Amino acid sequence: MKASPAGDLKVFISHRDSRCNECGEDLGHRAWITLVDEGRALCLSCADLDHLVFLPAGDTALTRRARKHSGLSAVVLKWSRARKRYERQGLLVEDGALEQAEQECSADAATREARRARAAERHAELDDAYIVRFAARVRELYPHCPRGRDKQIAEHACRKYSGRVGRSAAAKALDETAVRLAVLAHIRHTETVYDALLVRGWARQEARAYVNDRVSIVLRQWAEGTLEKCLVR
Numbered sequence: 714m715k716a717s718p719a720g721d722l723k724v725f726i727s728h729r730d731s732r733c734n735e736c737g738e739d740l741g742h743r744a745w746i747t748l749v750d751e752g753r754a755l756c757l758s759c760a761d762l763d764h765l766v767f768l769p770a771g772d773t774a775l776t777r778r779a780r781k782h783s784g785l786s787a788v789v790l791k792w793s794r795a796r797k798r799y800e801r802q803g804l805l806v807e808d809g810a811l812e813q814a815e816q817e818c819s820a821d822a823a824t825r826e827a828r829r830a831r832a833a834e835r836h837a838e839l840d841d842a843y844i845v846r847f848a849a850r851v852r853e854l855y856p857h858c859p860r861g862r863d864k865q866i867a868e869h870a871c872r873k874y875s876g877r878v879g880r881s882a883a884a885k886a887l888d889e890t891a892v893r894l895a896v897l898a899h900i901r902h903t904e905t906v907y908d909a910l911l912v913r914g915w916a917r918q919e920a921r922a923y924v925n926d927r928v929s930i931v932l933r934q935w936a937e938g939t940l941e942k943c944l945v946r
């Protein structure tokens with residue numbers, strides 16, 4: 714079992730052109746990447762961190778609470794040429810954790826205003842029509858998935874495909890394989906101990922292998938409504 718040194722997962726804002734070592738995508742300049750063994754760079758999709766949202770540094774109480782509520786989180790670092798060291802830009806956290814932290818912090822008007830602005834910004838990235846179509850497709854292929862998950866999966870897919878890749882890619886994302894991959898990733902994060910294993914420093918491939926059976930069972934349940942078998946770990 715390969716454990717990383719204890720501490721936070723780290724995401725780096727690269728200061729030169731980079732390419733993902735796993736999917737091969739050209740990430741351009743100033744890409745957000747993670748580094749794995751021997752300095753290989755991974756895009757956030759391949760690193761399974763692309764469902765997290767960015768909370769810029771600055772609000773200490775909000776940051777502390779968001780991290781506390783988030784099962785998986787990552788520190789975002791950027792190289793400062795002037796100071797010749799990595800500087801902390803903020804935190805990647807789960808959407809729900811940020812919302813919960815925002816609610817807890819929203820006692821005063823200024824905080825409420827900042828929260829509204831951030832929520833509006835997050836929503837601006839999303840294409841409502843696309844979300845509706847994607848969610849419908851999830852529901853069609855996985856009629857037994859819990860209520861609300863179709864929309865959650867669709868919003869994530871929309872964040873992922875908007876901007877970064879073109880419209881044709883977004884259309885392709887509605888095909889059965891792409892929808893299946895999106896649902897698989899969602900199950901891995903929400904219905905298994907996968908994120909907890911990453912937090913404990915497990916290597917991604919080992920963590921994936923560990924939760925694989927459980928993921929398959931849940932996927933089948935969502936597709937067919939079959940009862941869970943007793944072989945669930």
Ligand SMILES: [Zn+2]
Pocket residue numbers: 733734735736737738755756757758759760
């Ligand atoms: Zn990649």
